[in-house]
Amino acid sequence: MSRRGVKFGAFVFVCQLVFLLLFAFLAKYDDTAQPKDTDPTNMVAQYYPMFQDVHVMMFIGFGFLMTFLKLYGYSAVGVNMLVAAFVLQVALIVRGFIHSDIAGGERFPINITEMLSSDFAAATVLISFGAVLGKTSPLQLLIMAIIETILAQLNEYTGVHKLHTSDIGESMYVHVFGAYFGLAVARVLYSEETEENSKEGAVYHSDIFAMIGCVFLWLYWPSFNGGATSGDEQHRAVINTYLSLAACTIVTFAISAMLDNKGRFDMVHIQNATLAGGVAVGTTADMPLEPWGAVLMGTVAAIISVVGYKYITPALTRFLKLHDTCGVHNLHGMPGVLAGIAGAVMAALSTRDKWGESLCEIFPARAGMNATIPCDADLAMTRTALEQGGYQMAALCMTLVIAIVGGALTGLLLKLPIWDAPQGDMVFDDHANWEVSDYNFPQVMGDKGRSNGETDSNTRV
Structure with a gap:
């Protein structure tokens, strides 16, 4: 050994033992899942279809999207699965401590909506995984996952429950946080051996595998943006995401061809930028953005x-x-910031006449912090539209600060040699962590692919 x-x-094993003990003493089934109880709302029937879509995005979409590296396919899919399964448990526990009175003896409930929220938490870490892909060990990634999940959940709790903001598609709290946390970690872990590395490239079949991940993410993104809501808000979230993705895809092909000196499509753009529309419309997905607004996003x-x-x-x-x-930064970071700004603008323009009951449901602070009162009641709103827009921008700025500072500090921790970071030839290479099936290694290494610095190749960096 x-x-x-x-x-x-x-x-x-130590982590799993801790999880086991915490679930044993602090967790419980939600009341709707208890024996001898009934679930009049049938939460599973309502939420499970979209939950399953999001689940597929986490384990197939994200995993295969990162298989573009020609010698890192095992890790892209396999370590993605490891990290996601790890975060699901961490997130349930962290959310339990945040949202339940554990100190008062209360056990935190587990139900289908908490499972969905834990998948969103996994997405946050998997986005960061993309920024450091091929440059970190599995042990480093699990350490990062614990810290990032705690910080991301505290950030989301503050934004949603203290600032009372809306971000139904999690563009701020998942995409922006995950992107800039990962970028901060990547900056601290930067090493010159990652530049001009011949292993950081693709071959024809690895790009096809990555395209599988892209297509799965593209197809299921409406469930990601609409899975946590219901009613007309959910219907709008699906429509807006559908239209935004369609427009984003054809414009991506157009811009990709225009920017190439031979008018060709760049597979990097097609695999990634086609998905940016789903991120960009996330914050406003359940808002009355109008179809043309979704297309514009x-x-x-x-x-x-x-x-x-x-x-x-x-x-x-x-x-x-x-x-x-x-x-x-290009798929999750900048489009996520765009989404946050769009959410602030929509909040600042929101009116009761235009939004109807959705105003209370999307922005409870606009209805005296009591969304159970119908919007047509004669209430004194505690926030104006402009104030709500300001809080939306404050949440975006808070997310950026916590993500960047938290990521930088996490990067410093991960630099410690105890975490077995890959060195030298093991960067961007499955041989560091896997028993790799036989293949023609010299031939694969000889492919030009997408090495860093080849200006006429399809390169991400």
């Missing part, structure tokens, strides 16, 4: 994402020494 393997196994998202992959990410690497393996 290797020291590294024993260390990893021991860490996982997808169009703008495609432009900034493709331009980001083509010009911004190489500049970040060159001038700031910020190496972003998957380009999460």
Whole structure:
């Protein structure tokens, strides 16, 4: 047995033992899942279809999207599965401590909506995983997952329950947080050996596998943005996401061809920027954005994402020494910031005449903090539209600060040699952590692929 393997196994067993004890003494089934109880709302029938869609996004969509690296496919899918399953448990426990009175003897409930929220928490960490893909060990990733899940859940709790903001598609609390937390970690862990590395590239079949992940994410994104709501808000979330993704996709193809000196499509853009519309419309997904507004969001998202992959990410690497393996800044970061700004604008323009009962349901603070009172009641609103817009912007800024500072501090922790970071030839290589099936290794290594610095190749950085 290797020291590294024993260390990893021991860490996982200790964590799982802690999870087991916490679930045993502090968790319970929600009342709707208890024996001899009834669930009049039938929560499983209402939420499980969209939960399952989001579940597929986490384990197939994210996993296969990251298989573009020609020698890192096992880790892209396998470690993605490890991290996601780990975070699901961490998130349930963290959310239990935040939302329940554990000190007062209360047990935290587990139900289908908490499972959905835990999947969203997994998405946050998997986005950060993309920024450090190929440059971190599984042990480092699990340490990062624990810290990031705690900080992300505290950030979301503050934004939703203290600032009373709306972000139904989690563009701020998942995409922005995950992207900039991961970028901060990547900046602190930066090493020159990650640049000009011939292993950081794709071959024809690895790009096809990555496209599978893209398609799964693209198809199920309406469930991600609409899964946590219901009624007309859910219907709008599905419609707005559907339209934004469609517009984003065709504009991505157009901009990709325009920016290539031979008029070709760049697979990096197609795999990633086509999804930016789902991120960009997330905060406003359940709002009366109007169909043309959803199309506009997808169009703008495609432009900034493709331009980001083509010009911004190489500049970040060159001038700031910020190496972003998957380009999460372009798919999740900038479109997420766009979503947050759009949410603030929509909040500032919201009126009772235009929004009807949705005003109370989306922005409870506009209805005296009592969303159970119908919006047509004669209430004195505690916030004006402009004030709500200001709180939305404050939540976006708070998310950026906590993510960047938290990511930087986490990066410093992960630099400690005890976490077995990959070194030298083990960067971007499955051989560091897997028993790899036989293949023609010299031939694969000889493929030009997408190495960092090849200006005429399809490169993320």
